[in-house]
Amino acid sequence: MPTLDELKNFYDIELYPELSMIEELRIKARNKILISAAIIVPVALLVLVYIAKNGKGNGLFFVGIIAFFILAGIYHFATKEYIQNFKTGIIEKLVKFIDQNLAYSRANHIHQSDFSASKIFNQRVDRFNGDDYVKGKIGQTNLEFSEIHAKYITRDSKGRTREHTIFKGLFFIADFNKKFNGKTIVLPDTAERIFGQLGSMLQSMNKFRGQLVKLEDPEFERIFAVYGDDQIEARYILSTSLMKRISDFKKNTKRTIYLSFVGSKINIAVSCLKDLFEPRVFRTMLDFTPIKEYFEDLTMAVSIVEDLNLNTRIWTKE
Amino acid sequence: MSMGLIIIAGIGLFIVMLYNGLIGKKNQVENVFGTIDTLLKKRYDLIPNLVSTVQTYMQHERGTLTEITAMRAKAVSGNLSDDEKVDLDNKVSKMMGGIMVAVENYPDLKANQNFIQLQKTLNEIEEQISAARRAYNAAVTDFNNAVEMLPTSLMASMMNYKRKQVFEIAEKERQNVDVKSLFNK
Numbered sequence: 001m002p003t004l005d006e007l008k009n010f011y012d013i014e015l016y017p018e019l020s021m022i023e024e025l026r027i028k029a030r031n032k033i034l035i036s037a038a039i040i041v042p043v044a045l046l047v048l049v050y051i052a053k054n055g056k057g058n059g060l061f062f063v064g065i066i067a068f069f070i071l072a073g074i075y076h077f078a079t080k081e082y083i084q085n086f087k088t089g090i091i092e093k094l095v096k097f098i099d100q101n102l103a104y105s106r107a108n109h110i111h112q113s114d115f116s117a118s119k120i121f122n123q124r125v126d127r128f129n130g131d132d133y134v135k136g137k138i139g140q141t142n143l144e145f146s147e148i149h150a151k152y153i154t155r156d157s158k159g160r161t162r163e164h165t166i167f168k169g170l171f172f173i174a175d176f177n178k179k180f181n182g183k184t185i186v187l188p189d190t191a192e193r194i195f196g197q198l199g200s201m202l203q204s205m206n207k208f209r210g211q212l213v214k215l216e217d218p219e220f221e222r223i224f225a226v227y228g229d230d231q232i233e234a235r236y237i238l239s240t241s242l243m244k245r246i247s248d249f250k251k252n253t254k255r256t257i258y259l260s261f262v263g264s265k266i267n268i269a270v271s272c273l274k275d276l277f278e279p280r281v282f283r284t285m286l287d288f289t290p291i292k293e294y295f296e297d298l299t300m301a302v303s304i305v306e307d308l309n310l311n312t313r314i315w316t317k318e
Numbered sequence: 319m320s321m322g323l324i325i326i327a328g329i330g331l332f333i334v335m336l337y338n339g340l341i342g343k344k345n346q347v348e349n350v351f352g353t354i355d356t357l358l359k360k361r362y363d364l365i366p367n368l369v370s371t372v373q374t375y376m377q378h379e380r381g382t383l384t385e386i387t388a389m390r391a392k393a394v395s396g397n398l399s400d401d402e403k404v405d406l407d408n409k410v411s412k413m414m415g416g417i418m419v420a421v422e423n424y425p426d427l428k429a430n431q432n433f434i435q436l437q438k439t440l441n442e443i444e445e446q447i448s449a450a451r452r453a454y455n456a457a458v459t460d461f462n463n464a465v466e467m468l469p470t471s472l473m474a475s476m477m478n479y480k481r482k483q484v485f486e487i488a489e490k491e492r493q494n495v496d497v498k499s500l501f502n503k
Contacts, residue, residue: 214460215456216452231457232353235449236446239445239448315445
């Protein structure tokens, strides 16, 4: 994994010239948005004043909505070229810089079927999208990850729909180094943290997930709750050293993480509320700070292979 | 009258739940112990393979190889108590560890494809055995908690359930394997 100094060097030599060109696109996009807003907002206000004078109160709301959607549409089209250039110019270069064996694809994402097969989230998925897909091989371990946003939809009695987020963040899939047959799921332990002993009892009643697996590492147990269909296999997968490594990974990322071991793969979902790898529009990108942030998000995912020791192939699985 | 019936039925149900819970925990312990047994057998089955692969290379460890073969024969013969099983298993583990360390002196053997595959299988089984032992200890702890904590402890004393021992790593196993003494017998 490249160091921060190497990144700084790479930024100065490779990225900065590219960023300077992309910066022009950013300024063009920003100007388009500002000019459009300068026209649409006063027009909308005039319409509002007109409606208000004629006393049709509920028209106010719709004018606001229409103006908002027009602006959102303009924002989308104005920034499209800029974002595309940024991703192919900068993010792709960063990925290659981290490891030559990785490939980047801007518009692709982890398949919904793979997301569901991980069994981490049980809700029905109604909307599924994502981008920034990375795939490759580190040592002997195949890995892929992308940004994912999965949602489900509810309808109330009036037929209004509402979207709820199931998961938003980085979804990571890699080959696991040991052979196994069943499924083992590691979830953030909210019940035990809040309710203590009682929480542990509640967890064991959660039959829907499978058996509760109580592990002997107290730190790991405090952060996670483990469910599986085989008590021994769960411990075969979660060796004492892997538990330590997972706890450390969780501490370093400071984010909520979910893991599952299904079909000889390890799936890791790292929850993150903000959009990852997206460039700023209203502030300059000619700056090392955001680049460093993208680099750190990428290396967090790629370094999972090393952090969890997935390249140790001393078991029968090649 | 009906209120009394409901209370009696409630108490009855409660007792049945306590009883079944304890039985479940005891069976879980036995179940996992059975798995350890199976895994140990699986490892014993690998010993003849291991011996035949390494003996052409390992000239100085003939004695150890004969000894481990004899131990394996004793282990698979059956009629052993649980304590004897654990004891024999400890000895075999120690010897296997010794052989694996001694392999370092034989570069040809280390490069042998057959041996590499065997070593991986052994690693896998060792890891599974260790997982099964941890599962056993977890099941025993669960059982012991039920035997000692209220209200299940009352039921347990009536059923004559006693605490069970968890697997402990024997003191000698914790020390590093002394290969020299192992082969200079």
